[in-house]
Amino acid sequence: MTLSTRNLTSKAKLGMREDKIQANNDLERRIMDAFEVFDHSAKQVVDVREVGTILRSLGCCPTEAEVQEVILATENKEVTGNVPLHTFLPYMCKAMIEHRFYPASAEMLLAAFRYFDSEGRGYLTKERFTKLMLEEGEPFTQEEFDEMMQTALDPVTDTITYEYYINQLMVAQKDVYEIADVVEEERKRTEVPQQKRKRAQSLLRSTTNM
Template identity: 85%
Template sequence: MARKEEPKIQPNNELEQKIIEAFEVFDHSGKQVVDVREIGTILRSLGCCPTEAEVQEVILATENKEATGNVPLINFLPYMCKAMIEHRFYPASAEILLAAFRYFDKDGRGYLTKERFTQLMLEEGEPFSQEEFDEMMQTALDPVTSNITYEYYINQLMVAPKHVYEIADMFEEERKKLEAAAPKKKRASELLREAQK
């Protein structure tokens, strides 16, 4: 028997809209499902900076249990809303990035050579994939000097449209205001006491 198609999920707020838009780019079937191999890319397109272990954690938490290998939007959306509100996978600040680049710039020249940067990104720590690295180099590499002038590169990284974490913060603030403004629900015992008076 053919599985009934799920109704299209409609966003309730700007945060959900951003997450759905990022997800739909990789939903090639249009059935609100993506391949698990796309999750890291989706997270990064949202401005998240997860480690590979964190990507696996997201997959484990959101993967379709009946048909492994894919992640349905209905699982991904609530998980990611919560993660964004909690600031999980938050990118490093400009100060932290600058300190890291300066650590590797032993001579204090203000740049790393293409060769050294390639070695750091592809071979040390948690290496980037070749695809991720190539994308990074489009922004990082100075075409004239073939070096990575890291203060310029960091400034490029920090110039971004309204960050999804800011949207998550606004959403959470609004939720708290609504919660505070809502009348407090009374417990059954309180209602009984009032009724007995």
């Protein structure tokens, strides 16, 4: 095996690409921005352990099983343990256009918080919230929880004022899915003329061949 062939093979195994991927629309740009925060080598590759955090930073709300599903679909098949952008980007674009991992509505979140706020105080204590997130149901990882607390916790009262927290979540979550909807609408608008042109060209060719 020549040196150049060896280099190419090595790059393929590491999930690297000679040509760096460029964003074609706002949705791709948003996904790439979230991905690049965790691309510590600047080679458009992230550790599989960062995938859940990337999804949540985009405003997605996947279960742990769904995070594993994304990893399974996008992980480097040659060398496991990392996810290259060239597989992650198209997968996530499709997922977000289909509204997968879509967050619960503000009404549902408010009802859930009120259920645990049995005294109707409008907030949960840090201790209560920590127990709910880390010990009950499908628990968050410590890293995910710490990231969430940066937005959820009121540093003055040391509590989670949940209506304010929900409002913060809705702003971040709706934004990226709205971008996905705009991108899909634009794709549909450009696809129709292309289909008509192909049909016209096909008719002309069939007429010419007669």
